[in-house]
Amino acid sequence: AGFKRFLGEVRSELQRYLDGERWFQAKGDSPLGLVAYFSPEFGIAEAVPQYSGGLGVLAGDHLKSSSDLGVPLVGVGLLYRHGYFRQSLDADGWQQERYPLLDPHVMALTRCEGVRVEVDLAADELPLVAQVWKADVGRVPLYFLDADVEENSDDIRSVTDRLYGGDTEHRLRQEILLGIGGVRALQAVGIEAQVFHTNEGHAGFLGLERIRQLVVGEGLTYAEAIEAVRAGCIFTTHTPVPAGIDRFPLELMDKYFGRWCDEVGVKIGDLVALGHRPGDVADEPFNMAVMGLRLAGRSNGVAQLHGEVSRDMFGDLWPDLESDETPIGSITNGVHAHTWTSPEITDVLSRYVLPEWDEAG
Numbered sequence: 001a002g003f004k005r006f007l008g009e010v011r012s013e014l015q016r017y018l019d020g021e022r023w024f025q026a027k028g029d030s031p032l033g034l035v036a037y038f039s040p041e042f043g044i045a046e047a048v049p050q051y052s053g054g055l056g057v058l059a060g061d062h063l064k065s066s067s068d069l070g071v072p073l074v075g076v077g078l079l080y081r082h083g084y085f086r087q088s089l090d091a092d093g094w095q096q097e098r099y100p101l102l103d104p105h106v107m108a109l110t111r112c113e114g115v116r117v118e119v120d121l122a123a124d125e126l127p128l129v130a131q132v133w134k135a136d137v138g139r140v141p142l143y144f145l146d147a148d149v150e151e152n153s154d155d156i157r158s159v160t161d162r163l164y165g166g167d168t169e170h171r172l173r174q175e176i177l178l179g180i181g182g183v184r185a186l187q188a189v190g191i192e193a194q195v196f197h198t199n200e201g202h203a204g205f206l207g208l209e210r211i212r213q214l215v216v217g218e219g220l221t222y223a224e225a226i227e228a229v230r231a232g233c234i235f236t237t238h239t240p241v242p243a244g245i246d247r248f249p250l251e252l253m254d255k256y257f258g259r260w261c262d263e264v265g266v267k268i269g270d271l272v273a274l275g276h277r278p279g280d281v282a283d284e285p286f287n288m289a290v291m292g293l294r295l296a297g298r299s300n301g302v303a304q305l306h307g308e309v310s311r312d313m314f315g316d317l318w319p320d321l322e323s324d325e326t327p328i329g330s331i332t333n334g335v336h337a338h339t340w341t342s343p344e345i346t347d348v349l350s351r352y353v354l355p356e357w358d359e360a361g
Contacts, residue, residue, distance in 0.1 A: 018139060022070025034072045036193035037062060038182055038203035040174070041084075041163055042077050044137055047108055050077060050144070052084035052163055055238060058302075059199055060137075061336035067138030068338070068358075074191055076182040076203075078174060079104060079133055079144035084163045099162060104146065109133040115188045117145065119181045121156070121173060122255045128156050128177060132185050143189065145181050172248050172256060175288070179205030183213075197234045198296070201246050201288030207233060207295035208260060208271075215264045222266050226295065235296035237289055237328070240309045247285035248275075277316055293317055293328070300329045 024030070041056030042048075042063065051057060059075070066073040085097035104111070112132040119128045129151040135142040147159040159173045166174075183206050186193060198204055207229050214225035239245050253275075254268050261268050274294050275286035293299050293314055301307035307330025315326045337357075338346065349357040 022068065022139075024070035024072070032072060033194045034074060034192070035195045035197055036074050036076060036182075036186060036191075037066075037197045037199065038076045038178065038206055039199035040078060040178060040202040042075060042142060044135065044142070045108075048135060049083045049102065050080055050163070055200060058333055061334070061339060062199075063137040063140045063142060064336040064339060065334070067140045068336070070139065073140050074186065074193065075137070075140060075142035076178070076185065077142065077144050078160050078163075078178050079109075079146040080160055080163045081146075081148055082162045082165075104133055104144075109135050109144070112143075112189055115185070116149075116151075117181050117184045117188055119177055119184070120259050121176065123258055126153070126156070128152060128159060128173075128181070130160075130177060130181055130185070132189065134189075141191075143182075143185055145177055145185055147177060168248065169252055171246065172252055175202050175246070176205055176256060179203045179207070180209040182206055183209040195232050195234060197236070198292055199236055200238050201235075201292045204235075204288045204292045204295070207291070208257075212260060212264055222264055222270070225264075230295055230297045233296045235292040235299045236302065236331075237292065237299065237310055237314075238302055239289065240306055240313075242313070246288040248288070249285050250283055253286050278319060279316065290314070290317065298329070299327065300331045302331065302333045304330050304332060306330060 037059070039055065039059040041051040041059060043051035043056035043058075043060035044063070045060075051060065059077075063073065063075050065071075081102055082099035083102055085099050088096045088098070090096050110133065112134055115132045117130045117132065119130065121128055128147055129149055130145040130147050131149050133144040133146060135144070145160070148157045148161075159170070159177055164171075182203065183196075196206055196210070198206065210229045210233075211222070211225040214220045214228055215222060220228060250268075250272060253272060257271055258268065261271055269282075272286055275288065275291040276284055277287070277290060294317070301310040307328060310328045310330075311323055311326040314328060315321070315323045318326050321327075341349070
């Protein structure tokens with residue numbers, strides 16, 4: 001009886017949290033409908049181990065804070081069956097890696113029944129089919145795409161095997177599924193977003209899918225579609241050194257995006273130009289950060305200093321502007337306060353710093 005009473009209290013508190021007016025709703029009418037937040041990893045909790053470090057922890061905190069503040073947000077990522085490796089040391093002090101198999105059926109996830117998303121890969125391969133799982137991060141739904149389904153060959157099923165695993169082509173396939181498949185997954189579950197936020201360049205191909213849909217479905221020209229996509233896209237760069245940015249050889253871009261070029265009615269060189277700097281030679285690898293900046297209406301680094309570094313790194317994309325006028329701002333990384341505060345301090349703050357503490361996203 002005591003446990004049932006406790007469980008009822010927890011459910012009542014959760015419902016109060018879900019139904020109550022939050023900071024965003026208290027602001028009154030807002031033109032913002034919904035933001036789709038794309039990231040290759042999300043650090044929600046150890047019970048959903050789909051993250052490796054800072055990028056994922058930031059993304060997870062972003063969703064939690066949006067839930068607490070009532071910001072209309074939906075997350076999109078990939079479901080890795082092995083996640084990131086578990087680390088241990090052997091008797092000689094050498095790192096050992098283990099990749100435990102993750103079963104989504106016993107995780108805090110719900111499969112979106114009947115939802116299947118298809119994504120073209122190379123011309124000589126069958127389309128990749130992905131199922132979709134949903135996690136509820138408070139008020140914020142988070143959707144994961146999963147290629148481990150019976151419709152796919154073993155090779156294609158392995159696309160979502162590990163976070164940051166495999167070779168360059170494997171990474172490209174993952175990012176095609178995340179970006180292109182992610183846009184289609186939202187549409188498949190009936191979600192229409194106004195703004196698309198790309199958390200680092202890994203999900204940048206979402207812009208290409210939106211361009212394709214505007215050209216094929218709405219009759220826009222390629223140039224018009226780029227401008228339309230840019231108006232609703234935000235890009236956050238996290239990497240302060242060129243070596244940390246995804247770059248794909250042109251032969252792979254041609255192999256995996258030939259169909260896209262045919263549908264949009266452009267040559268591969270037109271696509272490649274989105275990922276090239278002004279001074280790049282023709283065979284320079286395709287730079288995902290450059291494409292992210294070109295297709296974003298607003299871009300930012302993750303600290304004031306990082307904003308300055310990013311403006312120096314990418315200033316040549318705006319050759320007519322001085323470095324300090326380069327349109328890359330900065331929003332300093334924050335944390336979800338309730339996640340990173342001990343229970344003892346949380347109790348003190350809950351008692352004496354209300355209502356501010358309750359809304360400390």
